[in-house]
Each structure stands twice: as C-alpha cells, then as structure tokens.
Amino acid sequence: MSKESTYIPKSGLSKWFDQRLPLQRMMHDNINAFPTPRNLNYWYTFGGILTFCLVTQIVTGIVLAMHYTADANLAFASVEHIMRNVNYGWLIRYIHAVGASMFFLAVYVHIFRGLYYGSYKAPREVLWILGVVIYLLMVITAFMGYVLPWGQMSFWGATVITNLFSVIPVVGTTITEWLWGGFAVDNATLKRFFSLHYLMPFMIFGVVILHIWSLHVTGNNNPVGVSVKEKQDTVPFAPYYTVKDAFSLVCFLILFAWFIFFNPNILGHTDNYIMADPLVTPAHIVPEWYLLPFYAILRAIPSKLGGVLVMGGAIAILFILPWLDTSKVRSATFRPLYKQFYWIFLVNCIALGYLGSQNPEGLFLVASRICTAYYFIHFLLVLPILGLVEKPKPIPESITKAVLEKIEIKNIKERRAEA
Amino acid sequence: MKRLKSKTLKKEERRLSSKNMSKLSIHKLTICVVFQILFVFFITAEVFAAGEQKRVKKHHWSFAGIFGHYDDAQLQRGFQVYREVCSSCHSMNYVYYRNLAEEGGPGFTVEEVKVIASEDMIMDGPDEYGEMFERPGKPSDIFVSPYANQNEARASNGGAYPPDFSVLAKARSTLRGFPWWFIDLFTGYQEQGVDYIYALLNGYSEPPTEFNLQSGMHYNEYYPGKQIGMGQPLYDESVEYADGTIASVEQMAEDVSAFMMWAAEPKLEMRKRMGFKVAIFLFVLAGLLYYSKKKIWARIEH
Amino acid sequence: MSDKDPKEPSRRDFIFLATGAFAAAGVVGVAWPLVHQMNPDATALALSKIEVDISQLDRGQAITVKWRGKPVFIRRRTDEEIQMASRVDVNSLPDKNARNYNLSSDSSATDENRSLDESKEWLVMVGVCTHLGCVPKGQSLGDTKGDFGGWYCPCHGSHYDTAGRIRKGPAAKNLDIPMAEFINQNVIRIG
Numbered sequence: 041m042s043k044e045s046t047y048i049p050k051s052g053l054s055k056w057f058d059q060r061l062p063l064q065r066m067m068h069d070n071i072n073a074f075p076t077p078r079n080l081n082y083w084y085t086f087g088g089i090l091t092f093c094l095v096t097q098i099v100t101g102i103v104l105a106m107h108y109t110a111d112a113n114l115a116f117a118s119v120e121h122i123m124r125n126v127n128y129g130w131l132i133r134y135i136h137a138v139g140a141s142m143f144f145l146a147v148y149v150h151i152f153r154g155l156y157y158g159s160y161k162a163p164r165e166v167l168w169i170l171g172v173v174i175y176l177l178m179v180i181t182a183f184m185g186y187v188l189p190w191g192q193m194s195f196w197g198a199t200v201i202t203n204l205f206s207v208i209p210v211v212g213t214t215i216t217e218w219l220w221g222g223f224a225v226d227n228a229t230l231k232r233f234f235s236l237h238y239l240m241p242f243m244i245f246g247v248v249i250l251h252i253w254s255l256h257v258t259g260n261n262n263p264v265g266v267s268v269k270e271k272q273d274t275v276p277f278a279p280y281y282t283v284k285d286a287f288s289l290v291c292f293l294i295l296f297a298w299f300i301f302f303n304p305n306i307l308g309h310t311d312n313y314i315m316a317d318p319l320v321t322p323a324h325i326v327p328e329w330y331l332l333p334f335y336a337i338l339r340a341i342p343s344k345l346g347g348v349l350v351m352g353g354a355i356a357i358l359f360i361l362p363w364l365d366t367s368k369v370r371s372a373t374f375r376p377l378y379k380q381f382y383w384i385f386l387v388n389c390i391a392l393g394y395l396g397s398q399n400p401e402g403l404f405l406v407a408s409r410i411c412t413a414y415y416f417i418h419f420l421l422v423l424p425i426l427g428l429v430e431k432p433k434p435i436p437e438s439i440t441k442a443v444l445e446k447i448e449i450k451n452i453k454e455r456r457a458e459a
Numbered sequence: 460m461k462r463l464k465s466k467t468l469k470k471e472e473r474r475l476s477s478k479n480m481s482k483l484s485i486h487k488l489t490i491c492v493v494f495q496i497l498f499v500f501f502i503t504a505e506v507f508a509a510g511e512q513k514r515v516k517k518h519h520w521s522f523a524g525i526f527g528h529y530d531d532a533q534l535q536r537g538f539q540v541y542r543e544v545c546s547s548c549h550s551m552n553y554v555y556y557r558n559l560a561e562e563g564g565p566g567f568t569v570e571e572v573k574v575i576a577s578e579d580m581i582m583d584g585p586d587e588y589g590e591m592f593e594r595p596g597k598p599s600d601i602f603v604s605p606y607a608n609q610n611e612a613r614a615s616n617g618g619a620y621p622p623d624f625s626v627l628a629k630a631r632s633t634l635r636g637f638p639w640w641f642i643d644l645f646t647g648y649q650e651q652g653v654d655y656i657y658a659l660l661n662g663y664s665e666p667p668t669e670f671n672l673q674s675g676m677h678y679n680e681y682y683p684g685k686q687i688g689m690g691q692p693l694y695d696e697s698v699e700y701a702d703g704t705i706a707s708v709e710q711m712a713e714d715v716s717a718f719m720m721w722a723a724e725p726k727l728e729m730r731k732r733m734g735f736k737v738a739i740f741l742f743v744l745a746g747l748l749y750y751s752k753k754k755i756w757a758r759i760e761h
Numbered sequence: 762m763s764d765k766d767p768k769e770p771s772r773r774d775f776i777f778l779a780t781g782a783f784a785a786a787g788v789v790g791v792a793w794p795l796v797h798q799m800n801p802d803a804t805a806l807a808l809s810k811i812e813v814d815i816s817q818l819d820r821g822q823a824i825t826v827k828w829r830g831k832p833v834f835i836r837r838r839t840d841e842e843i844q845m846a847s848r849v850d851v852n853s854l855p856d857k858n859a860r861n862y863n864l865s866s867d868s869s870a871t872d873e874n875r876s877l878d879e880s881k882e883w884l885v886m887v888g889v890c891t892h893l894g895c896v897p898k899g900q901s902l903g904d905t906k907g908d909f910g911g912w913y914c915p916c917h918g919s920h921y922d923t924a925g926r927i928r929k930g931p932a933a934k935n936l937d938i939p940m941a942e943f944i945n946q947n948v949i950r951i952g
Contacts, residue, residue, distance in 0.1 A: 124558070134730075275759060290744050297734060302731065387493060555807065
C-alpha cells in the first residue's frame with residue numbers, strides 16, 4: 041500500500057542505517073505494520089505456508105545436491121547412499137520428497153481459495169497471473185526433480201513428457217532431441233534436468249517476490265470481497281497474522297510430519313525404487329498425484345497434438361480467468377449460483393485426478409472426456425454467463441460491518457437455540 | 460451495536476427464522492448425492508480394474524504401525540535364509556556387512572559381522588600388477604554379489620534378471636483399490652511390498668488344468684500374469700535355523716520378507732521413534748500457538 | 762482492556778515466552794540434521810581402518826597408502842637412517858612432541874617414540890605437511906629428501922628428518938603418526 045511509512049528507527053545505528061539502506065523500514069512497513077483485513081480466515085494462511093514450503097524445498101534441496109550424483113550410472117545408487125550412509129540423509133530426502141507433495145497440496149488450497157473469494161478480479165489480475173506463473177514453474181521443477189532419482193518412473197515419465205514436444209509440426213523431432221541431448225532420455229538429459237532443477241526454485245523465489253509485491257500494492261482480498269475502506273477494517277500484520285499464520289503452519293506441519301515419519305513413500309510410486317531400465321516400460325506410467333488431472337486431460341483427447349494443446353490450454357486458460365468472469369462481485373459468499381458451480385468444478389477436478397490414475401479405457405475414457413469438457417465449460421461458458429444472469433445477495437458496506445453482522449447473527453442463533 | 464443493524468442483518472434474521480431453512484438442506488442434499496454417485500462409481504470401477512490378480516492379505520509385522528520396530532531374532536533368521544537360499548541368485552548391492560551390526564538392524568555384534576564378512580570372498584583390485592584378486596570380506600564391503608554383472612545374471616537365469624534385493628520391499632506393491640488407497644494415507648499402512656513378497660513366496664501351487672503355463676515358467680497366483688520365472692525357492696527345512704525355530708515355508712517366507720524390509724528401510728526404527736517425538740513437539744507447539752492467537756485476537760472481532 | 766487485573770498481562774507474557782522458546786527449540790532441532798549431514802558419512806567412517814601388507818618391503822624402501830583420503834608414508838628404514846635420527850638431541854628440535862597418536866600426548870620426540878616397532882625399522886606417518894597440507898617429497902627413490910635426508914615439502918620448503926620430524930622451514934609440527942599396529946608380522950593396521 042502506498043501509505044506513509046510508520047517506521048521510527050529506535051537506535052542511533054538503525055537511524056544511520058535507515059538513511060543509507062532502509063531495509064528495516066521496508067521490513068517494518070511490509071511485514072510488521074502492513075494493514076491486513078481483519079476478517080481473513082484460515083484459508084488465507086496458505087500463502088505463508090507456501091513460503092515455508094519453498095524455503096524448505098530449497099534448503100533440503102541444496103543439502104541433497106551435496107550428496108547426489110547426476111550421472112545415469114550413479115544417480116540411483118547415490119540416492120540410496122543418501123538414504124543409508126549420509127547422516128540424517130534419509131530424513132532430508134524424505135522431507136524433500138514429501139515436501140513436493142505438501143507444496144502442491146498447499147498451492148491447490150491457495151488457488152481454490154482464490155477461486156472461491158474471487159481474488160483474481162480487479163485490481164488483482166497481475167497478482168493472479170504471477171501466481172499462475174509460479175504454479176507453472178512449480179510443475180516444471182517438480183517434474184524435473186522426479187527424474188533425478190533415476191528410477192523406472194523417473195525415466196519413463198521423462199520419456200513420455202518430453203515426447204510431447206515431438207507433436208510440434210516439422211521441427212518436433214529436432215526439438216525433442218535437443219531437449220534430450222541424444223536420441224532418447226539418457227545421461228545428458230539427466231544432467232541438464234539436474235542443473236535446471238537446481239536453477240528453477242530460485243526463479244520461483246523471484247516471481248514470489250513479485251507476487252508479494254503486487255499483493256502489497258493492491259492489499260489482501262478477504263472473505264467478504266469488499267475492499268478496505270477505513271482504518272478499522274484492518275489490523276497490522278504483526279502480531280495478528282504472524283501468530284495466526286504460525287498456528288496454521290504448525291497444524292500443516294503435523295500432516296507434513298505424519299507423511300515424513302510414518303508414511304514417507306505412499307505419495308510416490310513404488311516403481312521408482314527400481315533403477316531406470318530403457319528396455320522395459322512399467323505396466324502403468326502415472327505422474328505424481330498432483331499432476332494427475334492434467335494427465336487425464338492429455339489422455340482424454342484422441343489425437344496426440346490435440347491432447348497436448350488441450351492440456352496446455354487447461355493451464356493457459358487460468359491466465360485469462362480475470363476477464364472470463366464477468367461478475368463484479370468477488371466473494372462466492374454473495375453469489376448463490378457461482379457457489380454451487382464452484383463446488384461442482386472442484387469435484388470435477390478431483391474426478392479428473394482420479395481418472396488420471398486409471399487406464400484410459402472404456403468407462404474411464406468416457407468419464408475423462410466428460411470431465412475435461414466440463415473443465416473448459418466452467419471457464420468458457422459458466423463463468424461469463426453467470427455474471428450476467430446471477431442476482432447476487434446484498435453486499436455489506438464494509439469489512440467491519442460484515443464482521444459485526446456475523447457476530448450478531450451468531451448471537452441470534454445462540455439465543456434461538458437457548459429458547 | 461444496534462445502529463449497525465443494517466438491512467442485510469434484518470433480512471438474515473428473517474431468513475433464519477423462516478421456511479427458507481429447507482433451501483439450505485436441499486443444497487447440502489445435492490452435494491451428498493453427488494458424492495454418493497462418485498463413491499459408487501469408484502467402487503464399481505475398482506472392481507472392474509481389479510480383474511484377475513489375487514488380492515494380497517495384510518500380514519502382521521512387528522515393524523508396522525507408529526511404534527513399529529524390527530524383531531532382531533526374525534531379522535537374523537531372515538538373513539540366514541537370504542544367505543543360504545536367495546543369495547545364490549539375488550544380489551544386495553546397497554547393503555554393507557557393517558549394516559548388520561548397526562542400530563535398528565538384526566543386532567549382530569561387530570565381531571560376529573567380521574566373521575560373517577570374512578566367510579565371503581570379495582573381488583578386489585586391481586593390485587599393483589593390475590590384476591583383480593579375491594580376498595575375504597570386511598565389514599566395510601558390500602554384500603558379495605552372485606554375478607559379476609546384469610548380463611551374467613540374465614545369462615545364468617534363462618534371460619530373467621533376478622532383481623536386486625536392497626530396495627525390493629519398497630519397489631513392490633499390492634493392488635489396494637478404492638477406498639483403501641485413500642484410507643492408507645492416514646493409517647500409515649506401508650507394508651504393501653513386504654506383504655506381497657510374503658504372499659508370493661507362499662503362493663506357489665500346481666496350475667489349474669485349463670491354465671496355459673509356458674515352458675520354464677512356474678505358477679504363482681500372486682505374480683502378475685500368474686507365471687513367474689523363479690521356481691519355488693523355499694521348501695520345508697530349506698535351512699536349519701540356529702535358534703531352533705522350525706523352518707516351515709511360511710516361517711522362512713516371513714523371516715526373509717522382514718529381512719528384506721529392513722534392507723530396504725534400515726532407518727525405519729529411527730524414523731518412527733523420531734517421528735513420535737516430533738509429533739509431540741508439534742502438538743504442544745500448536746497448542747501454545749493456539750492459545751497465543753486467542754489472546755492476541757481477544758479484543759478484535761473477526 | 763483488562764487493566765484492572767494486574768495478573769493478566771504477566772500470564773499473557775508467559776504464554777508468549779513459552780511459545781517463542783518452544784519454537785526456537787524446534788528451529789535448533791531442525792538445524793542439527795542439516796549441520797550433521799556434512800560430517801563424515803557411514804561409508805567414510807567404515808573405511809577409517811585399513812590393513813596394509815608390508816611383506817614385500819625391503820630395508821630402504823617406502824610405500825604410500827591412502828587412509829581417510831590422505832597419504833600415509835610407510836618406510837622401512839636403513840640402519841644409517843635410524844642412526845641419523847637417533848643421534849639428534851630432542852631439545853634442539855623445533856617440535857619436541859612425538860605427535861604420535863599411539864602414545865600419550867606429552868611424549869617427547871625421540872626416535873623410539875616416532876617409530877612403530879622395537880627395532881625402530883618401521884616408520885608410519887601421515888604424509889601431509891603440517892604447514893598447509895601439501896604432500897612432502899621423499900618417498901620415491903629419485904625424490905629430493907631435503908637437508909636432513911628425510912622428506913622435503915616443495916610448497917614452502919619444510920625439511921623433515923629421517924624420523925619425520927620438522928627441522929627447518931615454516932612447518933611448526935612433526936609429521937603426525939596415526940594409530941597403527943602390527944596385527945601379524947606381515948600386516949600393519951592403520952586407524
């Protein structure tokens with residue numbers, strides 16, 4: 041927010057520093073004192089959780105890179121070396137592997153929260169688009185990371201996905217071989233994937249900074265969807281939201297720890313404990329769970345080129361979402377029709393995920409086609425039309441009024457219950 | 460508070476006290492119905508997908524569950540089965556002799572491990588004349604491999620490569636099906652691989668008369684496709700247990716499966732023990748934070 | 762506001778302090794695995810003992826073996842070399858400590874305390890110059906052995922005598938003698 045800074049240097053040294061590099065001032069204004077709507081619920085804590093996930097992945101990743109060997113003959117053994125011989129290597133690897141899943145779990149909650157409360161609408165279009173860019177980078181990073189252990193699923197996942205580029209007319213094969221650095225996924229591919237897998241998290245980090253910058257220009261959206269109007273609509277970020285985010289993060293960590301310590305391999309695929317064999321393809325090639333919906337879309341389309349285009353379109357459509365939704369009302373709370381379609385869309389996405397894990401035959405193929413079609417119908421037909429035909433519920437005048445009303449309603453309910 | 464009572468509020472009051480309540484439940488009913496349809500769809504789909512492969516039963520293992528730990532005597536017996544039976548074809552390329560004496564393992568002493576290692580001849584070299592030579596094993600050596608390389612292993616086994624045992628218990632699974640794959644996420648069931656191995660070792664039988672068994676293959680109802688290259692490896696009394704346990708096929712299968720689980724996950728005990736401490740820490744911290752949060756927010760309606 | 766109750770703020774402060782302290786303890790707990798992972802791993806520790814067959818070594822010959830990633834000099838000395846080393850007055854040495862891990866840490870740098878066996882024929886030392894970690898010359902026959910007939914470090918010109926003691930140059934300490942013993946007449950175990 042382009043408000044007056046409220047930072048007052050406390051010591052002589054801080055003052056001296058502030059005149060030369062106002063770092064503390066920036067931290068103060070953007071973290072401690074940042075005015076945040078008072079009515080954010082727990083779904084809004086996932087931004088903080090995601091930052092934690094990114095840092096965790098970077099830290100554990102740097103550690104793993106100290107022990108990992110990016111060589112087709114040695115990669116699998118070096119991962120086992122980490123698991124068996126490196127001090128706490130098993131812990132660090134499991135944090136990294138489970139961490140990828142938890143990162144995606146959190147990002148999906150974050151995205152669907154944005155969809156529910158209309159956080160992509162003006163003036164937050166750029167904020168939303170940056171978010172989609174981060175998600176796209178995450179997908180690429182996760183895909184490359186999954187190749188590094190050089191198990192069967194690593195190898196064949198890499199083969200199938202890189203082969204998608206061969207659908208490009210005329211130059212497809214050339215591009216694919218350029219990506220591979222050979223005539224198949226091999227040592228050269230592994231080495232470049234490792235290099236890029238190390239690079240991309242820092243690119244994500246950069247875009248995250250832009251994402252937060254943009255957030256701090258427009259300010260947070262909130263469950264009511266009404267813009268901040270007066271000072272009492274907000275509270276300073278610290279301590280109100282630091283403590284709320286911290287509590288939410290620790291609850292999230294309990295789930296995280298559950299998987300690390302008590303079920304570390306269930307989110308992965310058992311075939312990845314078999315070393316890559318270019319001569320034998322596993323019976324079922326499936327990506328990690330977080331990419332299954334896109335895999336279902338890819339396979340729902342009978343043509344190879346069509347499948348790639350539609351799958352790309354499924355992500356691309358998110359970029360133009362702010363202009364597809366014609367409703368001026370942000371929060372689904374006040375959009376009775378949109379609310380129902382929102383839940384249908386969510387169920388549709390989960391169904392796509394399930395279908396992505398099954399063989400695309402018979403009933404499954406029909407179902408994936410229906411779900412794929414509905415995915416696009418939601419964005420291209422439902423959202424534009426809803427904005428025109430839907431009659432929104434009355435919208436509160438301000439955040440504070442909405443909050444007080446909510447409490448009043450709760451009181452009335454209690455009184456009724458007592459009576 | 461009264462002056463804040465807006466139009467919306469009055470409307471809400473009316474809504475709450477009127478017949479409109481039923482509308483809300485219809486909405487919820489729709490969601491319930493959608494989920495029920497999906498549930499039925501999943502179940503039917505799984506039944507079709509399950510097809511012919513025989514379901515593997517869950518077996519009781521000492522290392523399962525939150526407080527799971529290996530049974531030292533069982534691992535020692537399992538090691539004996541591996542050494543006397545399996546190791547003639549199957550390597551263990553990521554396991555060292557020294558691991559046998561490490562914490563959370565079969566509990567051999569360092570001296571015992573030295574003797575065990577020295578009983579195997581390890582190919583080493585090249586020496587100062589450029590020759591490879593054989594020497595007795597040391598605790599720091601990897602388990603001796605039955606074959607020099609994969610090609611030799613294939614050539615000796617009719618083209619089928621006997622898989623390395625190091626991580627096999629994590630590289631195998633069983634078909635769980637809906638809703639089990641979802642429930643497994645939260646029950647911590649992760650013994651699919653070892654259950655499968657145990658079932659497979661006990662799964663040899665005569666093929667049904669109508670079954671078309673290829674030559675050189677063996678019938679096993681737990682193996683995908685039901686024919687497996689490996690002949691039945693265990694028979695009653697295949698080994699003579701040092702601790703006097705009766706070496707039935709089930710007993711040996713159970714012991715060697717447990718041993719393979721340990722080989723695949725040697726840090727399991729450490730992991731579960733640490734996990735319990737971490738969980739307690741996180742629950743306490745969550746409680747403290749919740750209390751702090753309530754205190755801080757006490758004076759702000761939200 | 763609960764200004765009326767003076768106990769209230771202190772109770773609140775306590776809960777915040779407890780939360781902060783608990784979280785800080787967690788951070789320390791997480792930091793340890795991240796630090797410890799850089800320590801020598803299980804494979805490195807398992808190889809920290811090696812056994813060397815010295816049956817082929819004649820008087821005046823030396824071999825270099827790798828132990829914990831470092832060269833270890835094993836030299837079977839001639840009578841002349843032993844005499845040269847024994848004649849030296851310990852008090853005239855720059856480093857009067859034996860630097861021998863088989864003995865107590867205050868042993869003096871006599872030739873008896875430097876050699877492995879009673880005949881004083883065998884000298885086993887870590888071949889790393891105590892100045893800045895280069896490997897001194899003197900193991901191969903054609904090497905320059907420095908002013909005192911032992912070893913010479915080419916990096917900064919440290920001279921070691923036939924018992925591996927520093928005599929001249931920037932290094933301050935004698936070459937280290939690792940834990941070593943004969944396990945039979947042909948094999949030395951180092952580590």
